[in-house]
Each structure stands twice: as structure tokens, then as C-alpha cells.
Amino acid sequence: xxxxxxxxxxxxxxxxxxxxxxxxxxxxxxxxxxxxxxxxxxxxxxxxxxxxxxxxxxxxxxxxxxxxxxxxxxxxxxxxxxxxxxxxxxxxxxxxxxxxxxxxxxxxxxxxxxxxxxxxxxxxxxxxxxxxxxxxxxxxxxxxxxxxxxxxxxxxxxxxxxxxxxxxxxxxxxxxxxxxxxxxxxxxxxxxxxxxxxxxxxxxxxxxxxxxxxxxxxxxxxxxxxxxxxxxxxxxxxxxxxxxxxxxxxxxxxxxxxxxxxxxxxxxxxxxxxxxxxxxxxxxxxxxxxxxxxxxxxxxxx
Amino acid sequence: xxxxxxxxxxxxxxxxxxxxxxxxxxxxxxxxxxxxxxxxxxxxxxxxxxxxxxxxxxxxxxxxxxxxxxxxxxxxxxxxxxxxxxxxxxxxxxxxxxxxxxxxxxxxxxxxxxxxxxxxxxxxxxxxxxxxxxxxxxxxxxxxxxxxxxxxxxxxxxxxxxxxxxxxxxxxxxxxxxxxxxxxxxxxxxxxxxxxxxxxxxxxxxxxxxxxxxxxxxxxxxxxxxxxxxxxxxxxxxxxxxxxxxxxxxxxxxxxxxxxxxxxxxxxxxxxxxxxxxxxxxxxxxxxxxxxxxxxxxxxxxxxxx
Numbered sequence: 268x269x270x271x272x273x274x275x276x277x278x279x280x281x282x283x284x285x286x287x288x289x290x291x292x293x294x295x296x297x298x299x300x301x302x303x304x305x306x307x308x309x310x311x312x313x314x315x316x317x318x319x320x321x322x323x324x325x326x327x328x329x330x331x332x333x334x335x336x337x338x339x340x341x342x343x344x345x346x347x348x349x350x351x352x353x354x355x356x357x358x359x360x361x362x363x364x365x366x367x368x369x370x371x372x373x374x375x376x377x378x379x380x381x382x383x384x385x386x387x388x389x390x391x392x393x394x395x396x397x398x399x400x401x402x403x404x405x406x407x408x409x410x411x412x413x414x415x416x417x418x419x420x421x422x423x424x425x426x427x428x429x430x431x432x433x434x435x436x437x438x439x440x441x442x443x444x445x446x447x448x449x450x451x452x453x454x455x456x457x458x459x460x461x462x463x464x465x466x467x468x469x470x471x472x473x474x475x476x477x478x479x480x481x482x483x484x485x486x487x488x489x490x491x492x493x494x495x496x497x498x499x500x501x502x503x504x505x506x507x508x509x510x511x512x513x514x515x516x517x518x519x520x521x522x523x524x525x526x527x528x529x530x531x532x533x534x535x536x537x538x539x540x541x542x543x544x545x546x547x548x549x550x551x552x553x554x555x556x557x558x559x560x561x562x563x564x565x566x567x568x569x
Numbered sequence: 570x571x572x573x574x575x576x577x578x579x580x581x582x583x584x585x586x587x588x589x590x591x592x593x594x595x596x597x598x599x600x601x602x603x604x605x606x607x608x609x610x611x612x613x614x615x616x617x618x619x620x621x622x623x624x625x626x627x628x629x630x631x632x633x634x635x636x637x638x639x640x641x642x643x644x645x646x647x648x649x650x651x652x653x654x655x656x657x658x659x660x661x662x663x664x665x666x667x668x669x670x671x672x673x674x675x676x677x678x679x680x681x682x683x684x685x686x687x688x689x690x691x692x693x694x695x696x697x698x699x700x701x702x703x704x705x706x707x708x709x710x711x712x713x714x715x716x717x718x719x720x721x722x723x724x725x726x727x728x729x730x731x732x733x734x735x736x737x738x739x740x741x742x743x744x745x746x747x748x749x750x751x752x753x754x755x756x757x758x759x760x761x762x763x764x765x766x767x768x769x770x771x772x773x774x775x776x777x778x779x780x781x782x783x784x785x786x787x788x789x790x791x792x793x794x795x796x797x798x799x800x801x802x803x804x805x806x807x808x809x810x811x812x813x814x815x816x817x818x819x820x821x822x823x824x825x826x827x828x829x830x831x832x833x834x835x836x837x838x839x840x841x842x843x844x845x846x847x848x849x850x851x852x853x854x855x856x857x858x859x860x861x862x863x864x865x866x867x868x869x870x871x872x873x874x875x
Contacts, residue, residue: 408583419845530717
């Protein structure tokens with residue numbers, strides 16, 4: 268099946284307006300980023316199969332084996348490969364279960380923000396004029412507001428919870444999508460296929476969903492991937508501050524906070540969850556960079 | 570230009586007003602604030618008295634007007650935990666945060682500018698690779714984790730720098746670098762891509778053809794225009810800096826607004842949270858406003874477009 272004409276037109280327009288192809292980007296674009304992809308896939312599998320592959324119960328406490336060091340230390344045991352925390356809970360199990368929280372928070376937040384942001388960007392770009400002006404003012408105001416402050420208010424008033432974290436971050440994040448999508452729509456609106464669709468009497472809904480949306484998808488996918496890492500970090504920071512995922516649920520940020528007081532005597536409690544965050548976020552960022560270079564070189568600045 | 574600044578100012582005020590409503594509503598939507606203030610043994614009569622004393626017996630619009638009128642004069646009520654006026658707490662902490670922020674921003678600019686420009690000029694070389702590694706790492710490392718690792722290694726094992734608190738210039742180094750790290754990465758990336766684009770443009774070629782010295786072409790002709798995207802994102806970076814500051818101040822026991830916010834969350838001290846949020850939002854608004862003015866100044870197209 269050949270792609271519908273509007274998509275071809277969009278691609279042609281992209282190629283025409285894209286900056287001169289840069290040979291290095293081209294070369295990188297052709298080879299799949301194996302390592303980041305493998306890391307992301309591994310974490311997704313681990314999160315999905317946590318009940319099956321977790322070596323132990325993430326909640327089970329054992330005061331006798333508290334602060335057991337990792338296995339390569341003299342005092343370590345194979346029972347707790349990465350050691351245990353202040354309450355004797357197995358760190359590896361907690362990290363495995365924590366991957367569910369981090370990935371779910373990252374993906375849900377970004378999806379929520381994308382849907383809202385893309386919808387607002389499409390509407391603003393399609394209607395233009397006053398609608399556009401009003402929506403963009405709102406976007407600007409939102410974009411400059413620090414996420415953490417909102418999450419703090421929510422945490423103190425409503426109490427910290429998974430849903431609050433997702434909502435607090437998404438409420439701020441949508442603005443970036445709205446901005447970028449609107450920019451794309453504005454340039455699409457001047458192209459022949461949109462003008463023709465309007466002449467043919469297509470409804471606003473049809474033009475937005477069938478013609479504009481498919482042509483902004485590349486950009487949205489790139490942004491989405493680039494933002495997952497950022498969201499995971501913000502979620503972890505909030506959990507670290509006590510305004511995110513409440514204990515005893517195993518979340519990486521919370522785990523780092525719990526180990527903070529004992530860094531000198533038991534470095535592993537804070538170290539391994541941090542390493543997990545670093546790996547996942549790094550992988551998502553590299554994957555996002557690659558997607559951007561491949562799908563949408565115009566977005567280089569993001 | 571004046572019109573442009575005034576419009577922007579009005580927009581910032583509207584944004585702040587909306588936020589104050591959000592804070593006000595949330596504070597009341599989650600139950601009677603008196604439950605937090607009065608002891609368990611308080612009688613009905615105590616509640617009635619306290620309600621009258623605090624003005625909670627009046628209608629919501631009335632209460633909101635009083636709240637805003639007081640907030641504008643800097644009166645945010647009394648901290649539930651410290652039993653002192655919130656404004657005093659803020660006044661004691663704010664200068665520390667500003668100093669740390671200025672230090673971090675200075676460090677970021679000093680690192681990001683040379684790195685970003687050199688990476689673009691020497692594209693594809695070792696410098697460029699190094700810059701890209703820093704950029705990617707900067708956006709992937711969780712700040713609070715970096716802070717903990719730095720404290721343990723540099724302050725703990727090596728004993729080179731103090732682990733926390735404010736005690737002379739050396740105590741600025743660790744928190745300052747931790748705070749600036751993320752901004753360095755983002756800014757450098759923007760500068761690099763901006764420079765790459767500009768260095769390829771006709772007017773830079775013309776300058777070269779005319780025989781302008783290369784250093785002048787790069788640092789004057791090209792950099793000026795490559796700065797535009799950096800300025801565009803400056804507002805966003807500032808709000809990221811504020812976010813990061815809360816975490817960094819908490820880890821390094823830095824007596825600033827961020828740490829105050831953290832202490833207030835852990836003790837559910839609502840008046841303090843409210844004040845910190847509004848103060849910070851006001852600062853962010855002022856910074857954004859100045860960014861917009863600078864932006865309108867360096868790029869005349871913006872002034873007329875809006």
C-alpha cells in the first residue's frame with residue numbers, strides 16, 4: 268500500500284525545507300543504536316516481568332541482615348547480590364520492582380502531556396488568529412513554571428502519590444509539545460494539500476486528524492522519546508524530596524533518599540538505584556537523539 | 570518596544586494571579602487548615618475563636634482578597650513549625666539561594682560558551698566528541714545522586730572540600746557545580762547547533778571573504794546570532810535551575826529557599842510552602858520578563874511579530 272498523497276507531500280516539504288544533510292548525521296542515522304536500544308528493551312522486559320525475575324520480595328524486611336554489602340564484598344552473600352538497605356530489604360529486588368514505577372511514571376506522564384499538548388498545538392495552528400494567540404499565551408506561561416513547585420503544593424495538600432506525580436509533571440510538560448506541534452502545523456497550513464483539502468470542503472476535524480496529525484507524528488515521537496528520560500529524572504527528584512512516590516513502594520528516587528544518611532558506611536544503598544536511573548535515562552536520551560537525527564533533522568535544537 | 574514590555578509585564582502578572590488562586594484553592598480544598606494549627610484537645614469554641622481570629626469565617630472571595638493584599642506586602646502569615654513570621658524565614662534564606670544560583674550560573678556560562686563554540690568550530694574532532702559526551706551525561710545524571718556521590722568522594726574520602734553549609738568560598742564549589750551541570754549541558758548543545766547553522770550562512774562567508782580575522786568571525790559575527798536560541802531557552806533553563814536548586818540545597822544542607830521548601834514539605838507547613846512557591850514564581854516571572862526584553866532587543870523581528 269502506498270502512503271496517502273498528503274503524507275508524501277509532507278515528506279517532500281520536509282525534505283525541501285530541511286537544512287543541507289550533514290554526512291555524519293546521515294551515517295549515524297543508518298545504523299541502529301544497538302546499546303541504548305538493548306538497555307531500554309532490557310528495562311522494559313524487567314519491568315514487565317518483575318514478579319517473575321525479581322530474586323526476592325521487595326518489601327521483606329530482615330533486621331539481622333541489614334546493610335549487607337554487595338556480593339563481591341567479603342561480607343556479601345549471593346542471597347543479596349547488590350546488598351540490602353537499612354531495613355534489610357534486598358536491593359536488587361527493589362530496583363527490579365522500582366523499574367516499574369519509573370518507567371510507568373515516565374511513559375504515562377509523557378503520553379498524557381503529548382495528547383494534551385498535540386491537541387492544543389493542532390487547534391492553535393489550524394485556527395490561528397485569536398485562538399492561537401490565547402493558547403500560546405497559556406503555553407508560554409505554563410512553560411516557564413517550575414514543575415517541582417506544583418508537585419510540592421500537591422504533595423503537601425493532597426498528599427504524595429503516583430497519580431499526583433504524573434499529573435503535576437504532565438500539567439507543565441504539555442506546553443512544549445503544544446509549541447512544537449503548532450509550529451509544524453503553521454508551516455503545513457501553507458502547503459497545497461491542506462489548501463486543496465479545505466477547498467474540497469473537508470471539515471476542520473477531518474483536516475486536523477487526517478492531514479495535519481499524521482504529518483506531525485514524526486516530531487511528536489522524537490519529542491516523546493527525548494522527554495521520557497527527563498520525566499524519569501524529575502519523578503526521581505520528587506520522590507527523593509518526599510513529594511513523589513511515597514514509601515514503602517520501591518521507587519528509585521525514594522531508595523536514594525533512604526540511603527543518603529548512610530553513604531559513608533553503606534554506599535551501595537544509594538549508589539545502585541542511581542546507576543539504574545543513569546542507565547535508563549542515558550539510553551532514552553541516546554535513542555531520542557538518534558530518532559531525531561533520523562526522522563526529523565530540523566529538531567536539532569531540542 | 571515599550572508596548573512590548575508592557576504586554577509582557579501584564580502577562581506575567583496574570584500568570585502570577587492564576588497561580589495565587591491555585592495555591593489559595595488547594596489550601597482550602599484539602600480540609601480545614603485549623604486541624605493543622607490547633608491541638609487535638611481544642612473545643613468547638615476554640616475552633617470558632619480561631620476561625621474568627623484568622624478571618625476564616627468570611628466568604629472565600631473576601632478571604633482571597635485579604636490573602637492577596639497581605640501577600641503583596643510580604644505578609645504570608647506564621648510558620649506552623651517555626652512559629653515565626655514566614656516573611657522573616659524567607660528573608661533569611663533568599664540571599665543564600667540567590668548567591669548560590671549566581672555562582673552556578675557563572676560557572677555554567679564560563680564552561681558552556683567556550684565548549685559550545687569550540688565544538689561547532691572543530692566539528693567532528695576530539696573537542697566535539699568530548700562536548701557531546703558532557704552534553705548527554707549532563708542530561709542523564711540525576712542531580713541528587715551526583716550530589717551524594719560528590720559529597721562522599723570529594724568531601725568524605727578525599728576531604729578536599731566541605732560537604733555542606735555556607736562557610737567561605739570553598740563551600741560554593743560542590744553545590745555550585747552540581748547545580749550548574751545540567752544547564753551547562755543544555756546550553757552547550759544549543760550553542761553548538763546554533764553556531765553550526767550560523768557558520769554555514771552567507772554573511773559569515775562574506776565576512777571571511779572580506780578578510781575578517783577568523784577569531785573575530787567566530788566570536789563576534791557568528792556568536793551574536795547563535796545566541797538567539799540560547800536566549801529563547803534561558804527562561805526554561807532558569808526554571809530548571811530553580812527545580813534543581815531545591816534538590817541541591819537539600820543535599821548540601823544549604824540554608825536557602827529550596828531547603829526551606831523541603832523542610833516545609835516534610836513538616837506539612839502550608840504557609841511556608843505557599844510563600845516559597847509564590848516567591849519563586851515571582852522571581853521566575855521577573856527573569857522571564859527580562860529574558861523577553863533582552864530577546865526583543867537582540868532580535869528586532871520579535872518586537873514587531875507579537
